[in-house]
Amino acid sequence: MSELKYCQGPRCHTYDTKDRKRGPKDNKRNETRRRSSFYYLNGNACSMQCQGDWFNVYGTRALQHFGYITQPKVLTQDNAWRVQRDWRREGNDQYFVYNYLTEERRPLTQQQYDNDNTITDDGRLAI
Numbered sequence: 373m374s375e376l377k378y379c380q381g382p383r384c385h386t387y388d389t390k391d392r393k394r395g396p397k398d399n400k401r402n403e404t405r406r407r408s409s410f411y412y413l414n415g416n417a418c419s420m421q422c423q424g425d426w427f428n429v430y431g432t433r434a435l436q437h438f439g440y441i442t443q444p445k446v447l448t449q450d451n452a453w454r455v456q457r458d459w460r461r462e463g464n465d466q467y468f469v470y471n472y473l474t475e476e477r478r479p480l481t482q483q484q485y486d487n488d489n490t491i492t493d494d495g496r497l498a499i
């Protein structure tokens with residue numbers, strides 16, 4: 373059984389829906405939604421509205437915390453690799469890395485294809 377968690381939208385409780393209502397007649401209140409899983413904000417917000425609310429309140433602070441990009445990021449042939457699969461082929465022939473600047477294609481084993489470390493987070497070939 374998965375654990376219930378609260379929507380992280382700072383205004384979630386202000387949206388007036390039936391499923392947010394709690395309490396007896398004389399003490400009605402709306403509460404933040406609680407679910408085992410959410411679809412928005414990487415699984416942390418119940419709706420696109422709550423995701424947007426989170427960003428409006430915390431987005432700038434998140435950028436300040438993790439740092440702004442102050443120079444352009446650059447795509448070169450060194451970091452233009454992407455793991456791909458050709459569904460029309462069979463066996464190990466269908467797995468490859470593809471460089472979308474040079475259009476070079478190198479075969480992979482299925483094991484390399486399934487391995488998240490075959491390409492680094494910034495698109496460099498690690499094998």
Ligand SMILES: [Zn+2]
Nearest residue numbers: 379384418422
């Ligand atoms: Zn919400």
